[in-house]
Amino acid sequence: MTETNKNVDALEKINQMSSADYYFDSYSHFGIHEEMLKDEVRTLAYRRAIINNRKLFEGKVVLDVGCGTGILCMFAAQAGAKMVIGVDNSEMLPIAQKIITANNFDKTITLIKGKMEEVVLPVDKVDIIISEWMGYFMLYEGMLDTVLYARDKYLVPGGVILPDKASLYITAIEDQDYKEEKINYWNNVYGFDMSCIREIALKEPLVDVVQPNMIVTNDCCILTVDIMTITKDELKFRSDFKLKALRDDLIHAFVVYFDIEFSKGDKPVCFSTGPKAKYTHWKQSIMYFEDHIKIQQGEIITGTMDCAPFDKNQRDLKIKLDFNFAGELMKSSSSLEYHMR
Numbered sequence: 001m002t003e004t005n006k007n008v009d010a011l012e013k014i015n016q017m018s019s020a021d022y023y024f025d026s027y028s029h030f031g032i033h034e035e036m037l038k039d040e041v042r043t044l045a046y047r048r049a050i051i052n053n054r055k056l057f058e059g060k061v062v063l064d065v066g067c068g069t070g071i072l073c074m075f076a077a078q079a080g081a082k083m084v085i086g087v088d089n090s091e092m093l094p095i096a097q098k099i100i101t102a103n104n105f106d107k108t109i110t111l112i113k114g115k116m117e118e119v120v121l122p123v124d125k126v127d128i129i130i131s132e133w134m135g136y137f138m139l140y141e142g143m144l145d146t147v148l149y150a151r152d153k154y155l156v157p158g159g160v161i162l163p164d165k166a167s168l169y170i171t172a173i174e175d176q177d178y179k180e181e182k183i184n185y186w187n188n189v190y191g192f193d194m195s196c197i198r199e200i201a202l203k204e205p206l207v208d209v210v211q212p213n214m215i216v217t218n219d220c221c222i223l224t225v226d227i228m229t230i231t232k233d234e235l236k237f238r239s240d241f242k243l244k245a246l247r248d249d250l251i252h253a254f255v256v257y258f259d260i261e262f263s264k265g266d267k268p269v270c271f272s273t274g275p276k277a278k279y280t281h282w283k284q285s286i287m288y289f290e291d292h293i294k295i296q297q298g299e300i301i302t303g304t305m306d307c308a309p310f311d312k313n314q315r316d317l318k319i320k321l322d323f324n325f326a327g328e329l330m331k332s333s334s335s336l337e338y339h340m341r
């Protein structure tokens with residue numbers, strides 16, 4: 001093989017690589033765990049849901065799917081669990097083991113390195129499954145599939161999963177300035193035409209913070225997940241939505257975010273990753289489209305969203321968004337496709 005061919009091959013490989021290739025590596029560095037642990041909306045919600053529900057945990061066998069640093073395992077042990085098993089396939093696992101030992105939880109917490117789908121647990125069944133599985137756009141990373149696998153294989157009848165409910169929402173925003181900076185920027189980069197990157201950028205949901213004053217419409221729930229009962233197939237979803245303008249404005253993007261509920265136990269806990277809630281590391285997922293919609297208060301955008309794992313890489317998401325708008329000032333309809341990777 002010539003040097004040129006080798007380079008072309010390497011480039012093609014890089015182009016074909018996506019989140020699946022880096023997935024467990026990405027969780028092997030402490031940096032990502034630092035970001036998650038410091039997200040207090042997230043970590044304190046889990047702590048409240050576990051520690052404040054001592055009655056639920058006392059004397060129980062608990063499985064933490066994707067235990068990372070072991071933080072949720074330690075909360076469960078503090079809440080009185082008899083035995084906690086943490087499973088993780090990243091190189092964080094040996095470090096988590098040191099953390100468990102340093103905090104004197106060796107007797108209660110057993111950590112196992114490997115894929116949840118492949119490891120052998122020291123018990124046949126568990127009473128409670130805890131997991132922090134949510135990715136951007138809620139379903140990115142496809143980790144909920146792993147929780148459902150663990151539920152079907154290990155959860156005792158009548159067992160509990162925390163969290164147990166998740167809902168995905170869509171809304172629409174005015175975002176002219178940031179669209180200029182992130183999308184139209186590529187039209188003229190130091191005088192050069194890089195608009196081919198603009199085409200790619202338009203097709204990728206942008207994970208960033210949406211300010212509440214950018215929201216132009218109400219929101220609409222496009223998916224509700226009951227983690228106790230949902231099947232892997234139902235996570236591929238199609239949902240119609242209707243968004244009503246709260247004021248006269250321009251719309252440049254649709255925005256997706258999710259809410260999480262721990263509804264079991266005496267003290268239910270919930271948190272939102274929406275633009276009106278406190279910052280979380282999930283931010284919001286922004287989907288820009290060509291042009292804009294000129295909307296007046298009370299007018300309605302209707303649409304359909306289809307979302308499924310990407311064929312070539314089940315951790316990526318393929319999102320199709322069709323919308324229709326017939327307002328007094330303009331009419332617009334479009335069929336948009338996005339790839340979350």
Ligand SMILES: C[S@@+](CC[C@H](N)C(=O)[O-])C[C@H]1O[C@@H](n2cnc3c(N)ncnc32)[C@H](O)[C@@H]1O
Binds near residue numbers: 033090092114115134
């Ligand atoms: C979002 S992190 C959560 C870490 C920790 N539970 C926390 O709350 O800070 C998800 C973890 O699950 C692990 N993971 C994802 N899928 C897995 C699988 N199929 N088998 C084992 N570990 C998995 C990842 O390596 C990662 O460390």
